[in-house]
Amino acid sequence: MADAETLIQSTRHGEVLHLALNRPAKRNAANDALIAALDAQFAHIPADVRAIALSGNGEHFCAGLDLSELSERNVFEGILHSRGWHAALDRIQYAPVPVVAVLHGAVVGGGLEIAAACHVRVAENNAFYAFPEGQRGIFVGGGGSVRVPRLIGAARVADMMLTGRVLDADEGQATGLSTYLVQPGEGLAKGLALAQKIAANAPMSNYAVIQALPRIAELAPEQGLFVESLVAAIAQGEPAAKERLRAFLEKRAAKVEKPQ
Numbered sequence: 001m002a003d004a005e006t007l008i009q010s011t012r013h014g015e016v017l018h019l020a021l022n023r024p025a026k027r028n029a030a031n032d033a034l035i036a037a038l039d040a041q042f043a044h045i046p047a048d049v050r051a052i053a054l055s056g057n058g059e060h061f062c063a064g065l066d067l068s069e070l071s072e073r074n075v076f077e078g079i080l081h082s083r084g085w086h087a088a089l090d091r092i093q094y095a096p097v098p099v100v101a102v103l104h105g106a107v108v109g110g111g112l113e114i115a116a117a118c119h120v121r122v123a124e125n126n127a128f129y130a131f132p133e134g135q136r137g138i139f140v141g142g143g144g145s146v147r148v149p150r151l152i153g154a155a156r157v158a159d160m161m162l163t164g165r166v167l168d169a170d171e172g173q174a175t176g177l178s179t180y181l182v183q184p185g186e187g188l189a190k191g192l193a194l195a196q197k198i199a200a201n202a203p204m205s206n207y208a209v210i211q212a213l214p215r216i217a218e219l220a221p222e223q224g225l226f227v228e229s230l231v232a233a234i235a236q237g238e239p240a241a242k243e244r245l246r247a248f249l250e251k252r253a254a255k256v257e258k259p260q
Ligand code: 1HE
Pocket: 025, 026, 027, 029, 030, 059, 060, 062, 063, 064, 065, 066, 067, 068, 082, 085, 106, 108, 109, 110, 111, 131, 132, 133, 136, 138, 139, 140, 141, 142
């Protein structure tokens, strides 16, 4: 078995950490060791990292669960296995800094579940998305029934699972699986550029977006509005916020620019 460092390749680009799923011969199929390595990486994010880009080495982002390990589990082991995925993918969703997924080729099954745990998704236009669980006689176990319906709606997820429908990159973009679509080979550069932009924000603002926003969105409006006020006041009280507001008023900060 390859060691954790090999299964997840880690490269620093200043304040941005680039992590790459690194099992290309198996299309980055996620065996237990790969999930453990992912979990370990997200459990030990260096304090000076401000954003993360997550990609897959080789021809595909991720072929999902390593199916060769499946037959060896009984029901109880199956539950624990799924809970292990949940713990690892929660570390991504609730990471201290934002995570930009860079998607290409197959983003299927557990691969789509990993992508859905990230905060921003960039796709190359060769990406395709599927939940082949129905054909394999299994069900999602890595949070796919929780996170993906929140992105594209339960009806689309049911269609993908029941009929084996494969969404191409354009469909993925139209439905909201990705929010950036780029040419093949350009995904990582785009993902790193977005991560650098994110890294330049005040850390507390980023933290509020990734930690508070999804939780507020699940609350009833009245509760959500109240929690929003608390988070707004906390973020605004940070020295970084005060300096950034002053910089704008003193015309030292960039304006919001209209897209070209
Ligand atoms: C694998 C896996 C895998 C590839 N587990 N070994 N996921 C799936 O049902 C997707 C299954 N995989 C595929 O449909 C295709 O492999 C791909 C479309 C992703 C890529 O096709 P291709 O032609 O580039 O590669 P390949 O020749 O099919 O695969 C290369 C090798 O990777 C080959 O092994 P080799 O020893 O013959 O070289 C494949 O067997 C191996 N491989 N995918 C194990 N998934 C938390 S629950 C989540 C539940 C799920 O994710 S279910 C969906 C599982």
